[in-house]
Amino acid sequence: xxxxxxxxxxxxxxxxxxxxxxxxxxxxxxxxxxxxxxxxxxxxxxxxxxxxxxxxxxxxxxxxxxxxxxxxxxxxxxxxxxxxxxxxxxxxxxxxxxxxxxxxxxxxxxxxxxxxxxxxxxxxxxxxxxxxxxxxxxxxxxxxxxxxxxxxxxxxxxxxxxxxxxxxxxxxxxxxxxxxxxxxxxxxxxxxxxxxxxxxxxxxxxxxxxxxxxxxxxxxxxxxxxxxxxxxxxxxxxxxxxxxxxxxxxxxxxxxxxxxxxxxxxxxxxxxxxxxxxxxxxxxxxxxxxxxxxxxxxxxxxxxxxxxxxxxxxxxxxxxxxxxxxxxxxxxxxxxxxxxxxxxxxxxxxxxxxxxxxxxxxxxxxxxxxxxxxxxxxxxxxxxxxxxxxxxxxxxxxx
Amino acid sequence: xxxxxxxxxxxxxxxxxxxxxxxxxxxxxxxxxxxxxxxxxxxxxxxxxxxxxxxxxxxxxxxxxxxxxxxxxxxxxxxxxxxxxxxxxxxxxxxxxxxxxxxxxxxxxxxxxxxxxxxxxxxxxxxxxxxxxxxxxxxxxxxxxxxxxxxxxxxxxxxxxxxxxxxxxxxxxxxxxxxxxxxxxxxxxxxxxxxxxxxxxxxxxxxxxxxxxxxxxxxxxxxxxxxxxxxxxxxxxxxxxxxxxxxxxxxxxxxxx
Numbered sequence: 001x002x003x004x005x006x007x008x009x010x011x012x013x014x015x016x017x018x019x020x021x022x023x024x025x026x027x028x029x030x031x032x033x034x035x036x037x038x039x040x041x042x043x044x045x046x047x048x049x050x051x052x053x054x055x056x057x058x059x060x061x062x063x064x065x066x067x068x069x070x071x072x073x074x075x076x077x078x079x080x081x082x083x084x085x086x087x088x089x090x091x092x093x094x095x096x097x098x099x100x101x102x103x104x105x106x107x108x109x110x111x112x113x114x115x116x117x118x119x120x121x122x123x124x125x126x127x128x129x130x131x132x133x134x135x136x137x138x139x140x141x142x143x144x145x146x147x148x149x150x151x152x153x154x155x156x157x158x159x160x161x162x163x164x165x166x167x168x169x170x171x172x173x174x175x176x177x178x179x180x181x182x183x184x185x186x187x188x189x190x191x192x193x194x195x196x197x198x199x200x201x202x203x204x205x206x207x208x209x210x211x212x213x214x215x216x217x218x219x220x221x222x223x224x225x226x227x228x229x230x231x232x233x234x235x236x237x238x239x240x241x242x243x244x245x246x247x248x249x250x251x252x253x254x255x256x257x258x259x260x261x262x263x264x265x266x267x268x269x270x271x272x273x274x275x276x277x278x279x280x281x282x283x284x285x286x287x288x289x290x291x292x293x294x295x296x297x298x299x300x301x302x303x304x305x306x307x308x309x310x311x312x313x314x315x316x317x318x319x320x321x322x323x324x325x326x327x328x329x330x331x332x333x334x335x336x337x338x339x340x341x342x343x344x345x346x347x348x349x350x351x352x353x354x355x356x357x358x359x360x361x362x363x364x365x366x367x368x369x370x371x372x373x374x375x376x377x378x379x380x381x382x383x384x385x386x387x388x389x390x391x392x393x394x395x396x397x398x399x
Numbered sequence: 400x401x402x403x404x405x406x407x408x409x410x411x412x413x414x415x416x417x418x419x420x421x422x423x424x425x426x427x428x429x430x431x432x433x434x435x436x437x438x439x440x441x442x443x444x445x446x447x448x449x450x451x452x453x454x455x456x457x458x459x460x461x462x463x464x465x466x467x468x469x470x471x472x473x474x475x476x477x478x479x480x481x482x483x484x485x486x487x488x489x490x491x492x493x494x495x496x497x498x499x500x501x502x503x504x505x506x507x508x509x510x511x512x513x514x515x516x517x518x519x520x521x522x523x524x525x526x527x528x529x530x531x532x533x534x535x536x537x538x539x540x541x542x543x544x545x546x547x548x549x550x551x552x553x554x555x556x557x558x559x560x561x562x563x564x565x566x567x568x569x570x571x572x573x574x575x576x577x578x579x580x581x582x583x584x585x586x587x588x589x590x591x592x593x594x595x596x597x598x599x600x601x602x603x604x605x606x607x608x609x610x611x612x613x614x615x616x617x618x619x620x621x622x623x624x625x626x627x628x629x630x631x632x633x634x635x636x637x638x639x640x641x642x643x644x645x646x647x648x649x650x651x652x653x654x655x656x
Contacts (some may be wrong), residue, residue, distance in 0.1 A: 024529075024530065025527060026525045026527060026530070027454075028454060028455040029524070029527075029550060029554060029562075030455065030549075030551050030573060032551075032554070171461060172451065172452070172465075177452070181452055184454050185454065185455075185457070188577060188578050189576065189578060189581065190576075191576050192576075286503075287502070288499045288502060288503065289497075291452075291454075292525070297499070299503065301503065302473040302474065302475075302504075303450075303474075303499045303500030303504065304450065304451040304500065305451045305499070
């Protein structure tokens with residue numbers, strides 16, 4: 001029933017957006033026009049040299065790319081392998097999210113859109129969207145779960161200062177899933193002049209592929225930088241946290257078809273995978289449809305989406321991008337998880353031994369390093385997807 | 400000939416389809432709501448299968464869905480409630496809902512069961528054309544169910560023709576691009592509906608989204624065979640009065656001439 005022709009090519013979903021059996025575009029007719037326009041044009045626009053010139057220029061001069069690949073010596077010594085940190089936390093606005101929003105805002109201009117809407121969990125994508133809207137003089141509305149507005153107050157203030165309107169999502173669990181629902185509904189209500197900048201590799205095709213391509217600059221740089229530092233482009237492991245999975249998709253992208261590189265995705269286990277308060281989607285989910293694509297979804301036997309839990313708003317999501325669902329099912333990716341407690345411990349530990357305060361989301365990725373049975377010859381790249389300023393209120397409770 | 404085809408053969412104007420959420424206001428109110436709709440002038444009953452994340456629905460139907468789910472509604476429960484409906488319900492009954500709960504039930508099992516209890520057709524707003532043609536459409540047809548696609552004012556004419564050709568029973572014209580339950584400026588909707596009518600489509604057209612009372616029903620049905628009311632009826636049910644009585648008052652108002 002779906003095209004399986006792409007089964008060994010993780011970088012290119014089928015024309016209808018399938019990675020194996022995951023993906024597609026399960027959307028109401030009201031969104032068809034917008035999504036179809038994107039589907040027909042995104043690759044062409046992204047490959048246009050004029051688009052690329054502007055995109056690359058902004059990544060360099062505005063975002064501050066390339067971001068450093070930092071050899072974490074004390075961490076390496078402790079773990080017993082060579083650990084590099086890809087410093088996405090040093091991007092303008094403090095996380096990798098802006099790689100995608102820069103790309104999508106130029107694309108939205110090309111499509112003649114006047115207004116931008118976005119969903120946000122931790123607020124990093126909301127800030128990154130508000131930022132590029134300010135840069136380009138476009139109206140910006142960000143949907144954010146009411147619960148996340150409370151726990152990510154600094155980012156809410158930043159979005160407002162950047163001129164965005166933040167609308168609380170009050171339905172369901174009042175977190176990222178519900179913010180995404182509200183953003184999609186807003187798009188249905190105003191389809192002509194609005195572009196929806198989805199922040200992760202989720203949503204109907206072509207979003208998962210488009211966002212992965214915009215984020216792929218992360219692994220493009222890793223290859224180049226690793227070659228300069230070690231003489232080889234390929235690490236043994238790439239480790240990244242996964243909610244929807246955008247930083248992981250970007251960090252994995254140029255290694256997807258390199259079978260010697262182990263791709264490690266770290267989900268949020270919340271209070272523990274089997275505690276009933278978790279967001280470890282691949283461990284707890286089954287095949288389903290959420291936010292317009294077929295993937296792995298945390299749901300009841302009756303197909304109702306369940307409310308996840310994670311201490312990190314950015315990973316508090318009951319789904320996962322279709323690319324990651326395919327990496328999981330095809331066993332190309334190694335999927336592990338870290339609890340709230342482990343992530344907190346990692347955040348404090350990394351701060352003390354490397355002088356880097358990571359975002360709570362990112363901290364999950366560090367928690368699995370001791371569990372990977374690494375050898376001294378292993379070269380590991382951890383995607384340090386975001387910085388921890390936004391999480392200080394949480395961290396302060398544990399000081 | 401399907402019940403929907405028969406209906407439109409006999410009644411060519413002012414066909415009224417009323418939506419309600421299964422399990423709302425109470426888990427076991429399904430029977431009562433259906434019989435009240437039938438006896439007070441509804442021509443089609445559209446049963447909403449509640450889902451936790453209904454993307455095309457506004458607040459009213461979201462709220463009724465959450466309530467219905469907390470009341471314990473599931474597809475299994477719904478099919479049990481509908482098992483004997485054809486002893487008393489003679490008008491067409493269609494199921495409206497989202498793909499995810501149906502996939503968990505099993506798509507083929509769902510279609511088979513729907514047919515078995517006497518359901519006539521399906522509206523699945525997040526089942527797109529591509530997927531329908533690849534796989535799901537065959538299962539639906541094989542089980543003898545009608546399938547109703549949605550078209551909007553932004554749907555290009557070629558696509559309208561295609562969606563019409565794959566639909567049976569009727570074609571669902573969304574009055575404007577919006578989620579359910581939003582008020583509309585119907586003066587703008589009129590030219591869109593006239594345009595649709597002039598396309599000489601295979602199916603009758605029912606207009607939905609924003610139809611809430613006599614005025615909007617009259618406007619919508621001036622150019623098409625009928626209209627669909629959803630959120631406005633849910634609001635009536637939410638007031639908690641006697642279901643039969645409040646349904647009678649509401650439908651009398653809508654259908655008065």
